[in-house]
Amino acid sequence: xxxxxxxxxxxxxxxxxxxxxxxxxxxxxxxxxxxxxxxxxxxxxxxxxxxxxxxxxxxxxxxxxxxxxxxxxxxxxxxxxxxxxxxxxxxxxxxxxxxxxxxxxxxxxxxxxxxxxxxxxxx
Amino acid sequence: xxxxxxxxxxxxxxxxxxxxxxxxxxxxxxxxxxxxxxxxxxxxxxxxxxxxxxxxxxxxxxxxxxxxxxxxxxxxxxxxxxxxxxxxxxxxxxxxxxxxxxxxxxxxxxxxxxxxxxxxxxxxxxxxxx
Numbered sequence: 001x002x003x004x005x006x007x008x009x010x011x012x013x014x015x016x017x018x019x020x021x022x023x024x025x026x027x028x029x030x031x032x033x034x035x036x037x038x039x040x041x042x043x044x045x046x047x048x049x050x051x052x053x054x055x056x057x058x059x060x061x062x063x064x065x066x067x068x069x070x071x072x073x074x075x076x077x078x079x080x081x082x083x084x085x086x087x088x089x090x091x092x093x094x095x096x097x098x099x100x101x102x103x104x105x106x107x108x109x110x111x112x113x114x115x116x117x118x119x120x121x122x123x
Numbered sequence: 124x125x126x127x128x129x130x131x132x133x134x135x136x137x138x139x140x141x142x143x144x145x146x147x148x149x150x151x152x153x154x155x156x157x158x159x160x161x162x163x164x165x166x167x168x169x170x171x172x173x174x175x176x177x178x179x180x181x182x183x184x185x186x187x188x189x190x191x192x193x194x195x196x197x198x199x200x201x202x203x204x205x206x207x208x209x210x211x212x213x214x215x216x217x218x219x220x221x222x223x224x225x226x227x228x229x230x231x232x233x234x235x236x237x238x239x240x241x242x243x244x245x246x247x248x249x250x251x252x253x
Contacts, residue, residue, distance in 0.1 A: 027215070
């Protein structure tokens with residue numbers, strides 16, 4: 001250890017060279033969600049608890065279907081980036097990698113399931 | 124060498140020593156609310172998939188989400204969503220270079236707290252009345 005130079009010890013411990021891109025990605029999705037979240041609340045909240053036929057008829061309309069699809073896809077991708085920041089702050093090594101991979105799998109699976117469900121209702 | 128006293132340096136004061144501030148507490152709650160929204164987000168996905176699957180699956184999912192416990196989760200999540208959203212707006216304002224004075228930052232914190240509560244009440248009204 002004592003024979004390592006300061007530079008050698010620092011290599012690999014710092015930025016993953018993608019911090020700016022991650023930040024900008026979160027900025028973009030957060031801006032989109034500021035628009036989408038109020039629209040989603042307005043369309044989704046009244047439908048919660050409604051009869052099945054009403055729900056299917058409502059989300060077969062273009063506006064509610066597109067708002068729901070966009071909100072869930074952008075929302076889950078934003079979630080993926082946010083949870084990654086949380087994991088990177090509190091864990092290391094293999095645990096960190098495993099949790100990030102799990103988050104990515106869950107986020108894409110949830111987004112895909114949402115798109116599939118809304119498309120099936122709408123079409 | 125820089126190895127002297129490695130791992131035994133004095134640490135800067137952290138969460139345990141600071142008096143809670145409006146800025147730090149609202150920041151911590153933005154993180155908590157954002158990550159906690161996983162529960163409601165999964166419930167919403169389940170609700171849509173169930174609605175696409177058919178009336179029986181929908182009846183089960185909708186009954187769980189609109190049960191008293193489901194309602195509690197959804198109301199708390201509505202607050203979390205609004206708090207996180209307002210926190211996101213604050214971040215967009217900060218990133219644009221505005222609102223960085225302490226008084227302005229703290230004022231935006233108050234807007235987040237009372238704004239999220241007001242928007243949660245509004246959300247409940249929309250969910251029940253419309």
